[in-house]
Amino acid sequence: MMETLGSRLRALREGSGYSLAKVAEATGFAKNTIHKWEQDVMVPQAQSLAKVAEFLDVEPAYLAFGVVKHRPTHQKLTEAVNLLNDTEADLVLQVVNKFLSPRTVTNGNGNGKKR
Numbered sequence: 665m666m667e668t669l670g671s672r673l674r675a676l677r678e679g680s681g682y683s684l685a686k687v688a689e690a691t692g693f694a695k696n697t698i699h700k701w702e703q704d705v706m707v708p709q710a711q712s713l714a715k716v717a718e719f720l721d722v723e724p725a726y727l728a729f730g731v732v733k734h735r736p737t738h739q740k741l742t743e744a745v746n747l748l749n750d751t752e753a754d755l756v757l758q759v760v761n762k763f764l765s766p767r768t769v770t771n772g773n774g775n776g777k778k779r
Contacts, residue, residue: 669713670704672727676720677702690719 677687677698684702688695693712700706701716708716710724717724726733748756 667730668704669707669727670702672730673698673716673720674702676722676727680720682720687716687719691715 677684682690684695684698687693687698691698691712692715697706698716701708713727714724717727720727723732725731745753745756
């Protein structure tokens with residue numbers, strides 16, 4: 665059997681011990697909608713897919729295409745950044761943008777574009 669978005673979604677949900685109702689409640693979608701996604705009757709829009717992926721702690725690309733299940737993070741860096749207040753985070757972002765300026769430009773929401 666070929667793996668589909670629906671089969672990956674269902675396997676992740678069941679593997680995490682979540683009911684359809686729990687995923688629906690946590691993501692704000694109707695239980696019936698999630699069921700239709702799992703049955704490949706409907707396909708979620710990109711923003712909806714991202715919301716469900718975030719709840720299931722996987723990358724949206726994994727649900728959609730079966731690739732990049734988890735993007736690796738730099739644990740110490742993540743922990744340190746999470747301790748910053750907004751002002752400190754803005755300063756760090758400025759430094760990072762300066763450092764990366766020959767390569768990318770960050771638009772403030774974490775999305776970078778190659779120059």
